[in-house]
Amino acid sequence: MTKVKGFGEYNNRIMDVADYVTPTQGASVFCVITKLITTENQVQGHCPESEVKFKCDSDSTCKRLMSKPSSNGLLTGRCVNFNDTHKTCEIKGWCPAEIDEIQPNPMKEVENFTIFIKNSIRFPRFNFTKGNFLPNINSTYIKQCNFDFESNMYCPIFKVGDVIRFAQQNFTTLAKKGGVIGIKIAWVCDLDKAEDECKPAYSFTRLDAMSEKTVVSPGYNFRYAKYFKMENGTEYRTLLKAYAIRFDVLVNGDAGKFDMIPTIINMVAAFTSVGVGTVLCDIILLNFLKGADQYKAKKFEEVSDSHIQSNNSLYRTRDHSQHSIKTDEKFSNDSGAFSIGQYS
Structure with missing residues (x-):
């Protein structure tokens, strides 16, 4: 659960949470609006397109552009006056068309x-649940603490400016163009220790880091509208293009606890993989079981001293015979080559 607090002044208006936070409070993903481009009193009708790329001199120019998508409505193929200086193609849609070239300050x-974050995690395998409100957190502490990495590592209240700095970003740049910031909560718990030792670890990063490096669509923005009706039933709206900082709260957890059965299984698997299991089995069977003598008789072949001596004599006889054969060999220096000559 998340909750944002604070008041700001924008375009001579005081804005509260209901004005600048979307969607509604409580989600793990929410946006804090930093800048608005407002187009008021739009009604359904025909009007000139506001974008420069739809400038025209005649209807033929607009008819050629009808295959291209317009940002504000459907092109009719007519070239109409945008102001006293130039013409643009006509659209059918919500009029007047939005003009977003004028950028207000954030x-x-x-x-x-x-930002207030209330988080809990559950490990069903161990039937263990823990929240980020540690025992030392009370109402007095909550009213005065703000998260930092030195003295308030477990305070659940975060200043927007601090979060952006922790993510190594510049607030002014981010407020102008918008962006996406990730607030990561990691739970790594050793459940063999006391429950109080299971604590959250916070980290911060920018999730759309690639968008800040492109000129095509940098930052983060979106549009939404507020709809109204006149007394005669005509519908009109206020269109708002919002530049915002989106916060994604990401939670992950990993918990472990000692268990004898998995430990034994893992040890057996490890011993088997390196051949230790066979050695251990032989030691147990040869020394500790009742049938050790029978197993030893099958495992090993016993050889007597007389058998060993007779084998040694046999080896010596073979060596002597081979030596005799080698001494009787005759060698010749004749290479076997001969020449063919003419007989006289």
Whole structure:
């Protein structure tokens, strides 16, 4: 569960959580809006396109562009006046068309907003559940703490500016273009120790690091609208293009506990893989079981001294015979070559 708190001033308006946080509070993924481009009182109708790439001189130009997608509506193929200086192609849709070339400054108070994270993890195999509210956390501590890596490692309240710095990002740049920040909560628990030793570890990173390196679509933004109706039933809306910092709370956990049966199985598997199992079995069978003599008789062949001496004599006889054969060999220096000459 997540919750954001803070107030900011934007376009001469005071904005609270309901204005700048989307979607609604409590999700593990939420956005804090830093900048808005507002197009008010849009109604269904016909109007000139606002983008420069749809500038035209005649209807023929717009008819050629009809195959290209428009950002604000369906092209009609007509060239109409955008203002006193130039014309653009006409669209059918929500009018007037959005103009997002004028970029307002971001809401600077966002840096001091706070994020409250309430997290718990369960390891069903061990029937163990733990939350990030440690025993020393009480209402007094919550009201005055902010997370840091030195003195408040387990405080569940995070300043937006601190989170961005921990992720090694610049707040001003991120507030202008938007981005995605990951808040990682890792639970690595040794359940053989006391329950209080199982504590969360927080880390922070930018998840869309590649988007900041491209000029095509840098940062993070989205559009949404607020719809209204006039007394005569005509529907109109306010279109908002929001630049935001999106926070993704990512939780992972790993727990372990000593168990005799898996330990024995793993030891047997390890011994078998290196051949130790065979040696251990032989030691046990040859020395500790009742049938050790029978196993030893099958395992080994006993040889007497007289048998060994007779074998040695046989080997000496063979060596002498081979030596005699070698001394009787005759050698010739004739290479076997001969020449063919003319007989006289």
